[in-house]
Amino acid sequence: MRIIVACMLLVLSLSAHAQGYPNRPVKLIVADAAGGAPDQLGRMLAEKLSAGLGQQVVVDNRAGAGGVLGAEMAAKSPPDGYTLLMTTSAIYAILPNLRKNLPYDPVKDFMPIARLATASNVLVVNNALPAKNVAELISLAKEKPGQLNYASAGIGTPAHLAGEMLNLMAEIKVVHVPYKGAAPALFDVIAGNAQYIITSPIAAGAHMSGGRVRPLATTGNERNPSLPELPTIASTVPGYEITQTWGIVVPAGTQPDVLRRLSDEIAKVMKMDDVKDRVLAMGATPAGDGPAAFDGFMANERKRMGDVIAKSGIVLTE
DSSP: OHHHHHHHHHHHHHHHHHHTOOSSOEEEEESSOTTSHHHHHHHHHHHHHHHHHTSOEEEEEOOOGGGHHHHHHHHTSOSSSSEEEEEEHIIIIIHHHHOSSOSSOTTTSEEEEEEEEEEEOEEEEETTOOOOSHHHHHHHHHHSTTTOEEEESSTTSHHHHHHHHHHHHHTOOOEEEEOSSHHHHHHHHHHTSSSEEEEOHHHHHHHHHTTSEEEEEEOSSSOOTTSTTSOBGGGTSTTOOOEEEEEEEEETTOOHHHHHHHHHHHHHHHTOHHHHHHHHHTTOEEEEEOHHHHHHHHHHHHHHHHHHHHHHTOOOOO
8 A cells, every 4th residue: 555655646746747847947958069050959949949938948068079978968967857958960870880888878868859950961161272162172182192181070970970981982081180069160171270071051051151161062962952052972972971960859767748848849949930941041951850750760860870881981090
């Protein structure tokens, strides 16, 4: 009888907690520096979600180790709905295929809430670089093996994988220079300390429109609808393809009622016309998948990126 009463009290307590959720600010961990694609999406979501939840959603930038630092922090947070993680292709698909001893498990440690947006990346170069297209960039790299640098948002990030894929598939040798986030990486491309970066159009968009970097191509198997004037890298390097996707997850063990509340509120945000317009203006495509669809998407991406990594022979040497 005592066990039954205790269980009933626990259920009532959890139900009361869920009904009162949220009663304090919610933290959204973004495992990237301010100004990067996850940060821009995160701040847009936080603004809209704050109104829906009736509590402030605060963005907490935790850049470093290609997203590992932020993911580890989120995985170790209490599963109470007050810590969200802006997960990325690197966190759930690339790093698990490159590193054996990650401090988090992308499947066991997190529960999916929603897929927000997806985009093919864009290759942008320093304005002083003489290459005006991908073929000229490859030719220049072959003339100067080991003398050119490409920047990334960190080791194991999509930008790192994209650069190594180009090295391998185009048979060139360009040196990888990792940074703590896409924003500082782009600033060094602008400054000429690195010659190019293959990053999301969300991160590079303002710099492209402002003429601070020159875009050459995108990384999907088809042209990016938001950048239709740019050819694909695959048109010069057949078979080249890499995209990015961003979504929201929470620590495993979060209560079902809280999961539903978050999923419902984020779904409302992603259906807003102004949000769709802002995402498209960033060079990405709005998604809005719910938990089940996002879970299946991440599983497929882990397999797809694992196949790409295995076939390309990419390994982390840093």
